[in-house]
Amino acid sequence: MESDKDNASLLGGKLSVINVGLDKFATELADHDVPVVHLDWKPPAGGDPKLAALLSKMGT
Amino acid sequence: MDIIEKANEEAIRRMLGAEPVLINVVPAREIVPNLQDKMILHAGPPIEWDRMCGPMQGAIAGITVFEGWANDLNQAFTMAASGDIAFDANHHHDAVGPMTGMTTVSQPMLVVENKTTGNRAYCAINEGLGKVMRFGGNDAEVLNRLAWIRDVLGPAMGKALRDMGGIELKPLIARGLSMGDEMHQRNVACSGLVLRAIAAAMAKTSDDGTELSEALAFISANDQFHLNIAMAMGKAIMDPVRDIDGSSIVTAMSRNGTDFGIRVSGTGDEWFTAPVEMPEGLYFAGYTEADANPDMGDSTIVETIGLGGFAMGASPAVAGFVGAGAASEAANYTHRMSEICATENPEWTIPSMDYLGVPTGIDVRLVVDSGIAPTINTGIAHREPGIGQVGAGVVRAPMACFEQAVRRLAEKLGIS
Structure with missing residues (x-):
């Protein structure tokens, strides 16, 4: 569990961010000169659970 | 899954083991399997006339006139729409074609043989950029160029390739990659390498200096000349x-x-x-x-x-x-x-x-x-x-x- 002290430290200090998924968050941060690395990630099979299950059985 | 992994290992073995060689240029009617008169092979998966896009219909009308099956474009459109012309996908006939991908009986086809497996694949000769049939062009300028490719360039290339024993494509591609080509939208290096490889044999086998000069100038001026060779090569590699x-x-x-x-x-x-x-x-x-x-x-x-x-x-x-x-x-x-x-x-x-x-x-x-x-x-x-x-x-x-x-x-x- 994070303490209030940890949160205060996180929000009060200098941020370095890894953004996963939607790139808009990374763009917003970059526009405010926050160092950010964007990871282009999508849910497996575009989020289709049946297709993802098939792929899992097919060895991906 | 083990069965998929093993099958894919075999697929990759065949891909990497292919030895594609450009061996000849031959009229389509002599070499493309099951290609008949009044039949047009097109790019892509099979499609009927009513669902074809504008450039595809335009190219079909143009090639119908080029083959002499219609007197003009209007008659060609009518024939195509009424079922007088048969359509099929190039891929169903060991062939490929860029953009609209028109393949018909009288066109000279590049022949690439996969020496490892013995199969062959075919593609028409690249026409150059701008107003050309593969982009749906179909006026007199386009048809005259196609006639010249059929009557002069195709036969000249065929004679040269037979005389020189073909051009090995695997090392040519390797060299082209190191010279900045990716072989789809940039073929500058590979087109030059093909010209270097074939020019002497074209000169040796030519009996008409003017036609030879025109043929060499056409290849020299076409940065995408190699694209169609790369395509026939791709088909020859992938079919096995x-x-x-x-x-x-x-x-x-x-x-x-x-x-x-x-x-x-x-x-x-x-x-x-x-x-x-x-x-x-x-x-x-x-x-x-x-x-x-x-x-x-x-x-x-x-x-x-x-x-x-x-x-x-x-x-x-x-x-x-x-x-x-x-x-x-x-x-x-x-x-x-x-x-x-x-x-x-x-x-x-x-x-x-x-x-x-x-x-x-x-x-x-x-x-x-x-x-x-x-x-x-x-x-x-x-x-x-x-x-x-x-x-x-x-x-x-x-x-x-x-x-x-x-x-x-x-x-x-x-x-x-």
């Missing part, structure tokens, strides 16, 4: 990869301007299709996106073997030409394509990427799992018949094709 039980490797990607289609080794010759997408790119002066036709052509066979958009890292110049971003972005395209491919080709490497092999063997499982669609470098045709090329760009293969293929392969393997 068809029908490996369990394999999830893509054996063909193709578009007819309406549908995008793929074939997968483990599902045989079944097409998985979805509406084709619009390329994003740069336009020639005077044209905009509003003029563009959706993506078209069998030329995606070069991406299927790891070239074109997959080899973008070899060709920073093409990234600018197709509007794909800065030159430094080119390598990122190749890295992304590596994520959806089974392996890298150790014989086709990219020097500027520390000799990384081009991504090879598109695996439909990896495409669907990652959500990364194959990147294709492409020319852009005007949406109306008869105008021609208006730009070049990048387009993604529709994810729906790969999702269908995964479901069908799973069904064949008894996976539910």
Whole structure:
């Protein structure tokens, strides 16, 4: 569990961010000169659970 | 799954073991299987006349006049719409064609033989840029050029290739990659290498200095001359990869301007299709996106073997030409394509990427799992018949094709 002290430290200090998924968050941060690395990630099979299950059985 | 992994190992073994050689140029009627009079082979998966896009219909009208089956374009349109002309996909006849991909009986066909497996594949000769039949051009200028290719260039190339014993294409591609080609939208280096390889034999076998000069000048002036050779090579490499039980490797990607289609080794010759997408790119002066036709052509066979958009890292110049971003972005395209491919080709490497092999063997499982669609470098045709090329760009293969293929392969393997 994070303490209030940890949160205060996180929000009060200098941020370095890894953004996963939607790139808009990374763009917003970059526009405010926050160092950010964007990871282009999508849910497996575009989020289709049946297709993802098939792929899992097919060895991906 | 073990069966899929073993099947894919065999698919990759066949791809990397191929030895494609450009051996001849022959009239289509003599060599393309099951091609008949009043029959037109087109790019992409099969499609009926009513669903064809403007450039495809324009090219069909033009080639119908060229073959002498109609007196003019109006009569040709009427014949095509009334069922007097038979249509089929190039891929069903061991052939491929760029953009509209017209193949008919009298056209001279480049013949590439895969020496490892003995199969052959065919493609017509590249006409050059601008107003040409592959982009739907069909006026007298277009038809006269096709007649010259049929009567002068094709026979001259055929004589030379037979005399010299052909041109080995694998080392030529390797060299072209190191000279900045990706072999879809940039063929400057490989076209020059082909000219160097064939010029002496064309001179030796020619009995008409003027025709020889015209033929050599035509090849010299056409930066995309090698594209059609690369396409026949791609087809010759991929056809032996068809029908490996369990394999999830893509054996063909193709578009007819309406549908995008793929074939997968483990599902045989079944097409998985979805509406084709619009390329994003740069336009020639005077044209905009509003003029563009959706993506078209069998030329995606070069991406299927790891070239074109997959080899973008070899060709920073093409990234600018197709509007794909800065030159430094080119390598990122190749890295992304590596994520959806089974392996890298150790014989086709990219020097500027520390000799990384081009991504090879598109695996439909990896495409669907990652959500990364194959990147294709492409020319852009005007949406109306008869105008021609208006730009070049990048387009993604529709994810729906790969999702269908995964479901069908799973069904064949008894996976539910």
